[in-house]
Amino acid sequence: MQLPPSRTVANIFHRALTEPGARLMVGGAADVSFDDVMDSWAKTWPDNTETIDLIRDAHREAALNGVDLMAQSPMAEGLTGLVKAIEQAEDTALCAAVRACTKASATLGTLWAREEVAARYIPQLMGDIMWDQWVRVGGLAPAGAAGEAAIAISTVQYLLSPHWAQDLHRYQRLMEAMLAAPAAEPSL
Template sequence: MFWALNDNKASAKRLRAALLAALDRPFTRTRIGEIPDGDSDEAFQVREEAAARLLKGRRAPKRDFDGTLREYAAEAGCDLPHSPFSIPNMYHQALLEPGARMMVGGTDHVSFDEILDSWEIAWPHHAVNIEALRAFYRDAELAGADAMAQSPMAGGIAGLRRAVEDADDPALCAAVRTCTKASGTLTELLKRAIHEPVILTRLMNHAMWDQWVRTGGVLVDGHAGEAAVALSTVQFLIVPGWAEDLERYLAFMETLLLVQRTDAAFTGQ
């Protein structure tokens, strides 16, 4: 964050290196070298082996952040809002294998049928939604379009790295500043939600809860937090409309935080 604040050539260079290191860490840790592209059988096999190494020893948590909140809220008798299109657990075991293969080889390495098959396991009570998605992808394919190319994972780790490498210094620093500020504001509101549960309800009644909060909006200490910032930065830079959505969510959170502070001042808390 300090390198992003300075917004000069030297600090941006260090920021870029830190973001790339965070993205590369799973590959560095498992000693995965250069990943070949192309359609040859040999290149495909190397990518498959790399994906298997990424998954070695990894187990998905039973619940993601969203699921953990809902469990505790239910115990307290609080019914939280729920998007009909959200997957119950973003880190379901069934999603790890296609996720690792996409990280290695991009969406070209995993068919949409394979992805939707894994969603059927992770999202068992939404067959209608999944079939609608399946029809959408097939119609796009018949029309000669690649719907999966819109995913930030379309190019795999190489695409994520390219987004960081190709961004100019001001844009990169601005993306990190906004993503980090949004996470800090979210963290403050979540702390206040312990005593004011309505805050949580309002935060969850927004598309960015599923698109951002559940998948890295809440920063944790250590490497996982660094990876979350890096992935949010990539989405900010390359996903159409994502930056504007996050900025609107940040403005909403700042307003909500201001209201809470004003109320606290009037009540003497």
């Protein structure tokens, strides 16, 4: 089964995204301004100027209220900050994050491998926000080092973004319901 085109951006590996993304990974928010990030998204997402304008307005309003949203980002300190988040996580939180991300990837892989189940439910999964926030960027983790890297990235996301972690658990329950009752129409 082939992944359909993304609803959010034509190509997350577009040079306009990878160049500022690499600078963000190395130096964090100190190396890439918010305007640079938005300009890169505008280049790769030309049909959604309204959404980009809304994001710009939200950042501008926050700045007027003395809040630096870039400083609150998980990427504020780049790779150093991400590593620090893992190092400072309590053992139980880190284990829970790894377990949740590994289990969700395995469940997605199992669902994907069962063609009759996948054919029926993948469209429903694609309609969920977690399709773009997780599946497309590492949820369907291949065997080997690439899959381990995908699980590691998901683990960091899980640790740093409680709302994302809650969405992953919700998505996990949805996938489990699909596997358990392929004839039904589960929804959460």
